[in-house]
Amino acid sequence: NIEDRWNRGCFGRDYEDCDDWQTKQHWNTNAGLGRQKIFEVRRIHNDLTFIDEFLTLDFCREHKLFSFGFNQDSGYYEIESREFDKVKQQLLFSLTNLGRPLIYVVDGNYGNRGELLLQHRFTGPELKLDYAWATLENLFRLWKRPVHLETMLEEKVKLLSFDGQERKS
Incomplete structure (x- = not known):
């Protein structure tokens, strides 16, 4: 936990550069900064920045995260x-x-035909194809022209398209 880490001095360059797991397990400089760090973290961080900053390999191992x-x-x-x-x-x-995918409008006149081109900003998980197709079909109803979505599937850039009649990928 953060309080224990900062009380024992398990932070900073010396600690981060230490490659010996046993040494890190027994690290203790008696820094005594735990309580101060807790209040600093509460004041500065939100859930996202907290996990990004303080989730450690040691914590994941200890708590068997997956x-x-x-x-x-x-x-x-x-x-x-x-x-x-x-x-x-x-x-x-x-x-x-x-947890929702980030999708942006790239072109409202794609191919100079008034078609809609969207792009999925790939951050790791692939789109759920059933949702992607349903979304394209619903967008077609609103746009009244073919709609396209560029995404990553199986580590390749793919263009999903719906023209009101058929799905193409």
Whole structure:
């Protein structure tokens, strides 16, 4: 926890540069700054910046954190990874835009035909295709012209399109 880390001096360049896990486990400079740090954190940070700044590899290991995802084959949510970066990324993404994908209008006259081009800012998780197609169909009803969405699927840039009749990818 933050109070314990700052009381023991488990912060700063010397601590971060230490590669020996055992040494880090027993690190104690008797800094005694824990209570002060707690009030500073409460004053400065929101949920997103708190996780980004203070979620550590040691905390993830100690509390056995993992990232998860839905397995289409089994029909269940399952552990995807215990890798620190993936765990942290999933937590941060769940707080960014309430976990919803970030999609931007790129061109309202795409192809010089009055078509709508959207772009998904890929931050890790792929779009749920059923939602993406339903969204394109609903946008077509509003736009009255073909709509396109550029996204990443299976590590490749893909263009999903709906023209009122058929889906193309």
